[in-house]
């Protein structure tokens with residue numbers, strides 16, 4: 380007797396996962412608001428804006444823009460285009476961003492983007508590339524839409540030290556030192572993150588881990604030259620008995636990685 384092929388074993392191409400933060404949009408907007416979450420405000424935006432050094436003539440592309448936090452903090456520019464897959468976050472951006480000449484689109488930035496080529500002076504992917512399954516088409520989109528000499532800034536949770544579920548803190552009781560453990564690094568990983576652990580309906584987002592060499596390889600393949608790499612530590616300070624040990628560990632291990640690249 381011939382068996383009917385099961386749906387599971389069919390040859391259909393697997394669906395790309397829905398990586399949008401649509402289900403967590405309200406929660407994310409509450410955390411980020413008008414001026415950003417703690418690390419946007421204290422670590423990321425001050426230095427990112429310095430590196431971008433935009434002028435009133437700049438044309439800025441923001442891939443995975445969320446509720447438009449970058450546009451909420453940008454000085455005046457000639458053009459700003461923010462793109463995100465979450466309809467609700469884009470609605471928040473359209474409602475809350477006061478920047479003149481800002482436009483927002485709901486789109487998947489892993490797919491080709493129909494916008495003028497060689498157009499933007501700056502592109503940013505802030506805390507968003509690790510929520511997309513494959514960095515390659517996103518970096519390729521930035522390359523296609525940036526003008527020659529245009530700058531791309533990618534901000535990541537540091538891929539060498541912050542691998543969800545595969546890294547963390549511990550204390551060496553013998554030396555009384557706080558250390559960082561890392562279990563896995565070179566293998567690509569797809570990791571579910573619970574946004575509201577313990578809640579009745581748990582909301583999950585996806586995080587995708589790649590080693591640093593993957594990002595640099597994709598940049599170079601897309602025609603970028605890496606012009607900068609910065610590692611940003613938290614500015615928080617512990618108080619109390621363990622503060623010396625905790626502050627030292629915090630100062631030693633950066634939370635974020637910023638890659639700066641120029642389109643050649």
Ligand SMILES: C[S@@+](CC[C@H](N)C(=O)[O-])C[C@H]1O[C@@H](n2cnc3c(N)ncnc32)[C@H](O)[C@@H]1O
Nearest residue numbers: 398399400443444445463464465487488505507
């Ligand atoms: C952690 S949030 C960061 C948002 C914003 N850049 C910020 O710093 O607040 C990650 C964003 O990536 C968006 N995203 C995930 N996959 C996407 C895709 N394929 N295309 C466009 N946006 C995507 C999510 O919807 C979410 O808004």
